[in-house]
Amino acid sequence: MINLSELRDRRAAVLARIVAAAERAGRPAEDVTLIAVTKTWPAELVIAAHAAGLSHFGENRPEELAAKRPAVEAALGPANGITWHLIGPVQSRKAGLAAAHADVFHALEREKIARRLAAERPAGRPLPCFIEVNVSGEAEKHGLDVARWEVDATQVAKLRKMISETSAHPGLPVVGLMTMAPWEATPDEIRAVFRRTRALAAEVADLFPSAGGPLLSMGMTDDFEIAIEEGATHVRVGRALFGEREK
């Protein structure tokens, strides 16, 4: 596992790349939240990464989040300033774990899950959600199918319905859209997916009452700079910070 001084260097390098990408886009770098994706890594890595200055962590499985968060809190205390992002899809039998342990959920794609999360979420502790959208149309991708949204009004209507029905639960404010770039795509194809996601968010922006408009969770190690150039407010970065995962 990576040591503290290397973690500091990796964090600084990723932040510098975020700043440069934001500058190219004429955006303030403070508008971009770096989520350090710690899936498959032990709680000790989160504790070291926190010491290195990272404070947003991403897990893709509810059961892993449910094990890691308490382990980190046992070491750092519950008021540690960490925000835990659940970035992977949730099956209904795991909704309770997600509702108990996530601070932000990035991968809402079904009404049924929204209902389960709303029922399980402790009162007075809203869970901000991103709706995951599949813009590339890849079959293996999660998310609401919006691959043809520009020409298929029913796809936009379905997204609008999911946003309004989710936000109708007081505990589940929808804050934006999340997407993943296609695998094995050229930088231009990846850019097009991010750009189309941003345009879709603009299309439904009236459903987001918050002042800044819809947030955009997009960009990973291989494409976070393109995502920032195309408007990402949250990038989910694992390997560039922590190296290759073993599993």
Ligand SMILES: *Cc1c(COP(=O)(O)O)cnc(C)c1O
């Ligand atoms: C694993 C994962 C990431 C981070 O991927 P890297 O390529 O390691 O940066 C981002 N988002 C999701 C949904 C993931 O599952």
